[in-house]
Amino acid sequence: MTTRADSPAERRSWTSRVRERAEVALPPDKLLPDRQPEYVASWIYVFGVATIAALIFIVASGVVLTLEGPQWYHVSAVGHFVNSVHLWSVELFFVFMVVHLWGKFWMAAWRGRRVMTWITGVVSFLASIGAAFTGYLVQTNFDSQWISSEAKDGLNSVGIGAWFNVVNVGQMLLWHVVLLPLVVGAIVVWHVLLVRRHGVVPPLDAREETSP
């Protein structure tokens, strides 16, 4: 049994091409490094991983809310708790992400072929705003009614209210629990892989790849 593409015909298969490109772009020591440059030992570099930690809490509590449903999280004590974990992890997610964004902006983090890392970060920020917004719309309480009726006017005024109908609870629920989590999750994975590939951006006055 062979495990590698040896013949030219095998080398043309898409699986071998993808594998070879992945091995070149992200060798194991780059994908899971155990050392980082000295300049990473700063609190400002902590907020990216803090954002991901908050995202894990958001997804985990969201899965529990999805399994149990509104009758559970509106009434029971445990449901209130999980609902609050979901809300507060979102609050922390955005606080950490904004500090991460400011830190990266002021160190011009798009330097050194990191433009796509910057762009995926921006897109994940925008998609997260959409995910949070649809979350407020599917609380199934008076707050969500108020937000949706106010947002309806705004979205109608820019011409997308008929397609993205914020008073359609079913549509907003599916965007919130399926579509936007997939988008945010995929972009965040892409963002992290790009950080692994190109390395953490050094401060403006530091030399790249300074070993500890």
Place this chain on the structure above:
Amino acid sequence: MGRADRLMAVGLDGKAHFISWGPFQISLANLLVIALIVVLFVLAIVLPFPKQRSRP
């Protein structure tokens, strides 16, 4: 609602607090969150990071 819930609950039925300055208006809650983020950002830059223990 139990006693613990009543103690921990935040009253959301009252009038919201807004701060106005000319044409600008912001809720106190949003202003506090923005202030918290600014403070966190400044602390993240100025506070020293704990030194790693030297490996054997």
